[in-house]
Amino acid sequence: MLFALLTRLLARHKLPVVAIVVLQLVQTAGILLLPTINAAIIDDGIVAGNTPAIFRLGSDMAVVAAIQAVAAIAAGYLGAVVAMALGHQLRAEMFTKIQLLSSQEVAAFGTQSLVTRATNDTQQIQSFAVLVFTMLAAAPVMAAGGIFLAWQQDIVLSGIVIVIIPLLLLIMYQIVRRLVPLYRQGQNLLDRTGQILREQMIGANVIRVFVRQGHETRRFAGANKSLSGNNLQSSLLVAAMLPLIMIVVNLSSVAVVWFGGHRVHSGDMKIGALTAFIAYIMQILLAIMMAMYVLMTAPRAAACAERLNAVLNTRPAVHDSPVSPMTDEPPALDGSVIFSDVSFAYPGAETRVLENISFTAAPGTTVAVVGSTGSGKSTLLSLLPRFLDATAGEITIAGRNIRSLPLDVLRNAMSVVPQRSHLFTGTIAANLRVGAPEATESHLWKALETAQAAAFVRELPLGMATEVGQGGTNLSGGQRQRICIARALVKQAPIYLFDDSFSALDFGTESRLRDSLGTALGTAVVIVVAERISAVAGADRILVLDEGRLVAEGTHQELLEHSATYREIAESQLALEHLP
Incomplete structure (x- = not known):
């Protein structure tokens, strides 16, 4: 799996890889030639007293050494460049893939695990790639060339090579066999540690208020x-x-010197040949050590590749249909939103979260969805932009089945205020322009006025240029929620989805916001999910969900008269004297 991943990534870098192989072959050839030249200097120059031969062979050795050094530097540079390119490519692929995953896949992998895979695991693959490119051709060629040239120097002493190579391979096998499960387990433990640390950082105030520091310290420990x-x-x-x-x-060096010394003494071997043989033995061992080092890092890289492939090979539950009509001009999606017998169930679940939901939301009307906690309100809203896909039934916008629309076209027709108010790092203005990058400053202020956020933004020292902390932590919950509403208004989409978007507001602010939204949204389709009856009382149509089923629908007054479920929710929130 590791080498399959590397092979796929290297398909874009064929020419640099070929250049690396050629340079490493030149480098290795130089390394293998040097002992032979050195042996000739000793036997034909120093022992024979031939000074011209010494200078000639010495010059040859200097040229070979220079070529070998240049090739080594060039191969190392190219290898580093290609390895960094692979890391960049792999991180980009992981980021793109994670963006495509639905909430189901993200929950299955875990947020912290995805972060670790996209960063630490990718870094491990990149580090392994550096080693591979450094030793791609050098190690095997050096080992094979060293064995052949050592055999040429002396056949008898070559028997030592036959003994040490299997011994080294056995050591490699035993170590690598034990490292593979340890590295795989280590990456999972790294996920777990990061997850606990992330939970403790995000929930620091909760931990403090419940005096759980000791417990959390032990858990992390x-x-x-x-x-x-x-x-x-x-x-x-x-x-x-x-x-x-x-x-x-x-031990092999001692054996070579011992037996080689006897052979030199008996005249069966020259001194230069012995020095060359020792050099080739060292080169063989060096090549094996290089291979062992690669094999030691390979298990961790293989474990990381397995984890990365698990993400990259995941088919998102929500994806563009192969038959989606991709046109230059996106269709106008400013018509009615219709749910027809829509049901939804999570994979493997025994019961459905939603069952046979049918309703119509026409342009210029507001449809509200209420129900007890866990009745499926937010899930219903998530089906429209296809954050989740319905498992039965059909959803259409302006007569078009949403499954037949490209996801970008579908979602571009909607402006969503999520249940959890999330802001990005940057200025308030940058956050407001997320859905409309070209929006003017006057347009931004108008959206802030409608969202009842202009007053507190003006009071900030830098106004809309104020920097927002990560997740909007330097703003209150109500301020974050109003900026998220303003961000949705800046986009000016034909469909607006509000997922319990008024829960952090006081009743006065909520009332003024609802009044201003009625004017600002005009002919758009508005679907509101809310817990508070006050947030939906003015809706044109209210849907009441109970355990995933649509049990009643109508106006606020109609439901108070005819729906026991709605009346029960209302009575739990409103004073009885306000009810007819």
């Missing part, structure tokens, strides 16, 4: 201890590799 233990085990295995290799290297 447990996850941290597990992660540290896992890292310690893998680090010990990695640390054990070098001493084991050095033992084999040193």
